[in-house]
Amino acid sequence: MSGRGFAETWWGRAWLRALEDTALDGQQVKAGRRHARAGAVGAMSVRPGRITALVRDPDGMRYRSDVVIQELSGADWERLLDLVADRAGHIAALLDRDMPPHLVEDAAAAGVDLLPGIGDLEPECACEAWDHCAHTAALCHQVARLLDQDPFVLLLMRGRGERELLDELQARSVSRAASRQTRESSQVPAGVLASEVFAARDLIPPLPHAPLLADATARPPVLTGSTPAGPGLDVGALEFLVADAAARARQLLAEALAPGHERTPVADALTARQDAVRLAAAGPPERITARLAADSGYGRAELARAVRAWGHGGAAALAVLEEEWTPGPEELARVRARLAAAWEDDDKAPRLRATRNRWTVVGTGTQLRYGRDGRWWPYRKEGGRWEPAGPCDLDPAAALAVLLTEE
Structure with a gap:
């Protein structure tokens, strides 16, 4: 399968098919795929009608590469927004970062082509190639990864950003609900249909930050005072744990108040050993790090190694460091x-x-x-x-x- 490793979704694969159908030289597409896998594509700029990045050659030269895609017209956007606003399932799918085939099919039936086809991805590169070169092909492969994660990237290239689209869809949903209520007020009690409320549930602007979320830069509590600490009580370690608990509580509360939090899976609880690594990764004083190592069964060098793994991916990275297993x-x-x-x-x-x-x-x-x-x-x-x-x-x-x- 062409583009393997770059496009897992059907719309990401459709993007790469448009590249392969447009490029006259298939070897340049393959070279671009190798460039992208080697990390040759720098930071990408995605804006209406154009994507841009600096792409590095194996010899170290960097070229500005652009891929141009036609924006939708104002009339196209009106038809597309009306279509999406009329179907709650389309809105829900986009908000879940999905692009179901029937959305693209409905848009095509309305005369709006969302996905690119043959000749729609026009290359422009500082290497002065007149067709797709390895640099623009690498850029297209990297964009396919972005599209896999967020189909709103495609809509941005077609001319409208996510926030602008959601605002326009919200306005249409509210207008339709009001019109229907006025039209049906003589037959039914005043109100809004549950289906319309459900369709617009994620379009409502988020609530303001709750006042109980303390400033993240606030100083942690100081537990020292005129009364001496009891035997065996490390006040500094306790202050560190209190500050860590406050930071974690703030993070969990912020996630709970964020839109869509109900779709976020709950992470498994950490073991005492994993939590010791997490705490050590926060950079406590040396004596606290030494105590974490002793209490968790790590040597100092082993704990430092575990902290490095944690920094690359948390508990999952730590498990890969410490666990050796055989796939079935x-x-x-x-x-x-x-x-x-x-x-x-x-x-x-x-x-x-x-x-x-x-x-x-x-x-x-x-x-x-x-x-x-x-x-x-x-x-x-x-x-x-x-x-x-x-x-x-x-x-x-x-x-x-x-x-x-x-x-």
């Missing part, structure tokens, strides 16, 4: 297929040696570790030990590229 036969087959696919178009695919859930790159001090959640974590050998070296990625080639580009 079916999962192992899927993992090997993903590894093969990650470098299917690359002549320089690394030679990997597998040990349970760890794949070591032969001849280098680098390693990939496979987590139980299907993500890949990069490791580097330092001083005879494997050290966590970066955040995870669903694409093993992208995870490994973090290490290889630094060498």
Whole structure:
């Protein structure tokens, strides 16, 4: 499957198909895919009608690359907004960062093409190529990842940002509800249909911040006083724990008050050992760090290593550091297929040696570790030990590229 590792959603794959159908040279598309996997695409600017980024060549040269896509006309937007406002399911899907096929089909029936087709992705690159080059192809592959995460990116390229769209949809929903109420007031008691309220539930502006959310920069409480502390009571450690509890409570409360919090899964409770690493990652005084190491069974060097892992991905990264496990036969087959696919178009695919859930790159001090959640974590050998070296990625080639580009 073309674009494997860059597009998991059907609309992301449709974006890459438009690139492949538009580009005259398929080898440039493959080269762009390799560039993107190697981390060659810099920070992207997405705005109506255009996406832009600096893309690095293997020789280190950087080129400004743009891909131009036609914006929808004012009449197109009116038809599209009316269509979405009339169907509660369309609004709900977009707010859940989904783009169901029937939304695109309904838009096409109304004469509005949301997804690009042949010739819709026009390249402009400082390398002066007249067709899609490796730089614009790399940019398109990276955009496919953005589209997977948020289909509002496509709507922004077509001319309207998320906030503007939600404001316009809210206005239409309120107007329709008011018109229906006026029209039906002679037959039924005044009110708004439950279906309309449900459709507009996420379009209502968020409530203001609750006054009980204290300033995050406020000083933590001071527990010292004229009365001496009891035997064995470390006042400094207690103050640190109080400040940490206050910060966590503030974070949990802010998440609870945020729109859509009911769709956020509750995280599993941390074990005492995991919580010791989390606390050490907050940077307490040295004596508190030493006490955390002693109470959790870590040596000082082991705790520092665990803190580095925590910084790359919290409890999931810590589990990958400390747990070695063997994937079952079916999962192992899927993992090997993903590894093969990650470098299917690359002549320089690394030679990997597998040990349970760890794949070591032969001849280098680098390693990939496979987590139980299907993500890949990069490791580097330092001083005879494997050290966590970066955040995870669903694409093993992208995870490994973090290490290889630094060498």
